[in-house]
Amino acid sequence: MLSNENFTVRPLPTIVFNRGAAKDLNNHIQSLGKTAALIVTDKNLAASGLLDPILEALRAANLSVEVFDSVEPNPTDLNVEAGAARLKELGDAVVMPIGGGSSMDCGKSIALLASNPGTVEEMQGSEPTAAAAPVIAVPTTAGTGSETNSACVITNTRLGRKTYVVHPSITPVFSVLDPDLTVGLPTYPTATCGFDVLTHAIEAFVSIGANAYSDSIALEAISKVAGNLRKVVTDGQDIEARSQMLLGSALAAQAFNVTGLGSAHGTGHAISARLDAAHGQTLATMLPHVMDYNMTVREEKYAEVAKILSPKGPATGAGAIDAVLKLRSDIGIDRSITDLGGEGNLLNILLEDAMADPVNRTNPRPVDHAGFEMMYNAAW
Numbered sequence: 050m051l052s053n054e055n056f057t058v059r060p061l062p063t064i065v066f067n068r069g070a071a072k073d074l075n076n077h078i079q080s081l082g083k084t085a086a087l088i089v090t091d092k093n094l095a096a097s098g099l100l101d102p103i104l105e106a107l108r109a110a111n112l113s114v115e116v117f118d119s120v121e122p123n124p125t126d127l128n129v130e131a132g133a134a135r136l137k138e139l140g141d142a143v144v145m146p147i148g149g150g151s152s153m154d155c156g157k158s159i160a161l162l163a164s165n166p167g168t169v170e171e172m173q174g175s176e177p178t179a180a181a182a183p184v185i186a187v188p189t190t191a192g193t194g195s196e197t198n199s200a201c202v203i204t205n206t207r208l209g210r211k212t213y214v215v216h217p218s219i220t221p222v223f224s225v226l227d228p229d230l231t232v233g234l235p236t237y238p239t240a241t242c243g244f245d246v247l248t249h250a251i252e253a254f255v256s257i258g259a260n261a262y263s264d265s266i267a268l269e270a271i272s273k274v275a276g277n278l279r280k281v282v283t284d285g286q287d288i289e290a291r292s293q294m295l296l297g298s299a300l301a302a303q304a305f306n307v308t309g310l311g312s313a314h315g316t317g318h319a320i321s322a323r324l325d326a327a328h329g330q331t332l333a334t335m336l337p338h339v340m341d342y343n344m345t346v347r348e349e350k351y352a353e354v355a356k357i358l359s360p361k362g363p364a365t366g367a368g369a370i371d372a373v374l375k376l377r378s379d380i381g382i383d384r385s386i387t388d389l390g391g392e393g394n395l396l397n398i399l400l401e402d403a404m405a406d407p408v409n410r411t412n413p414r415p416v417d418h419a420g421f422e423m424m425y426n427a428a429w
Contacts, residue, residue, distance in 0.1 A: 056260040058307060062186070062197055062224040064299060068288070070227040071103055071187055075110035077223045078143050081183050085113040085142035089132055089156035091120040094148050094189065099233065103147070103187075115139055117159075120148065123211070123321055123328070124155035125204045126169035132159035136182065145185045147230075149242065150193025150328065153186055154201035157219040160184050169203060173212060180218035189230040191281075191294035192242025192329055194249055194302020196224040204322055210402050211318040226299060228292040236282055240380040241329030243278040246270060246298045247376070248332040251340070251354055252311040253304035255347040256411045260307065267304040271357050273297030275376075282380045309411030312403075313339040316424055319402035326389045333382045334389065337370050338427040339412075346414045386429045399425055 065077075078086055086107065088100065095118035107114045117132045136142060136159055146156025158169065160181035165172055186196035195201065201214040234242070250270035253263055273293045280290035316339065317331035340351060344366045351366035358372035377383045386395075403409070403421045414420075 051261050054261050056262055056307070058262060061303060061306070062221045064197070064224045064226060066226040066296065068227060068229050068292075070225050071230055072106050074103060074145070074185065074187070074225065075107050075112055077185050077225070078107070078112060079110070081143060081222065083141065083143045083183070084111070085139055086145045087132070087136050087139050087142050087159070088114060088116045089120060089144060089146040089159060090116065090118050090148045090152050091122075092118050094118075094152075097233065099189065099230065100147065113139070113142075120152050120155045122151055123204050123325060124151045125206050127206055128155050129158040129162055129169050129203060132156070133162040136160070136163040142182065143185055144182050145187060147187040147189060149188070149190040149238070150195045150245075153188065153193060153195035154203060156186070157181070157184055157195070157221070158201045158203055158214045161214065161216050161219050169214065170205060170207065173214060177216055181216065184219060184221040185223045185225065186221040187225045187227070187230070188295070188298070190234055190238060190242040191231055191291070191298040192245035194298055194305065196221055197299060197302040198306050202318065209322060210405070211322045213407070224299070226295050228288060228295050231291045231295055232286060232288065234285065236285065237381070238327065239285060240278075240282050240382050241327045241333065243274060243281065243294055243329070243380065244333045244377065244382060245329035246294065246301050247274045247278070247373075248313050248336050249301035249305050249310065250274065251336070252313055253301065253308045254354065255343060255350050255413045256305075256308035256311060257413055258308035258411050263304045263307040266300050268353065268357065270297045270301035270304060271354060273300070275358050278376065279379055310408050311339065311412035312342070312409050312416050312424070315406040315409035315412065315416070316399070316403050316421065318406055318408070319399045320386060320389065320391070322402065323395060323398060324390050330382055330384060330389065333377045334384055334386060334428050335424065337373050337377075338424045340366075340370050340373065341427070342416070342420060342424055343412065343414045386425065391429065396422070396425060
């Protein structure tokens with residue numbers, strides 16, 4: 050019963066949702082009293098021309114702008130350290146990640162590291178003493194939700210494992226959601242990022258940290274994926290479907306910011322780090338098996354998911370898994386760990402990585418070594 054619930058929701062960024070919103074970024078920078086910005090992105094996006102009108106508008110407003118375009122698909126501590134050096138050279142500036150989740154995570158980490166001494170690993174080992182530079186996040190994909198929160202996933206190159214950078218000050222001041230920026234995203238990343246939205250929403254909905262607030266947002270996000278993901282994969286120019294997916298991504302992120310995530314992420318992080326696979330693809334590979342593992346404790350909630358993803362199908366937990374499998378197949382990301390390049394000798398490494406990932410703490414059913422092994426074997 051709602052009357053028996055108690056929960057606290059932390060403040061979110063100022064979310065600006067509007068077609069063409071990226072043309073007004075200068076106003077947000079100037080509202081923070083800044084005259085310079087470091088754009089953090091990847092080489093493909095930098096070469097695509099997508100940044101050209103943004104750069105033109107910022108420079109026309111007499112802002113000093115530099116572009117750091119060395120973000121890798123699974124950003125590393127070395128990427129962050131190189132970007133932080135650039136930010137220090139630029140001086141008192143806003144950090145503006147523009148791109149997908151990798152750019153978001155790298156940009157937020159750059160903003161924090163530049164204000165603190167040492168390497169990323171050293172910063173993770175102690176509480177940062179200085180707040181991050183202000184961040185204005187501009188996603189060009191509908192998926193990660195990193196533009197709304199205070200956490201980043203960064204690969205530690207020494208360990209070969211994904212690790213976390215978390216600090217309240219890296220929550221973006223503004224999250225600028227411009228659907229027009231997502232239209233040029235190719236089919237495969239559109240599919241994998243969209244599946245990331247779905248996984249965020251489902252894991253938030255069944256998390257041990259779920260409450261009435263997060264549940265309502267998560268279910269709305271699932272509904273937006275159900276109605277629009279196939280559309281954007283089929284027709285990337287469908288601006289209404291693109292808009293709905295971008296909003297769905299923000300909603301799912303708001304839900305998991307409250308609840309935490311689960312073992313689809315806990316197992317998927319290990320795969321993406323070791324095989325350099327797209328994050329959303331690893332979630333698509335693992336989510337059905339994690340749902341099956343959690344079924345004994347969350348069947349009723351999974352049945353609610355089934356009603357949204359497949360209204361004409363069975364409203365059961367098994368029906369939810371079937372609906373997820375069908376969606377995965379329909380959008381072309383039905384791939385096993387073997388398909389992603391995994392060989393048998395990788396299993397023990399994945400198990401070690403997954404066991405060390407704190408994201409599993411909010412999975413609805415505790416997972417031990419045998420549980421992870423069962424899920425990985427099912428996905429192999």
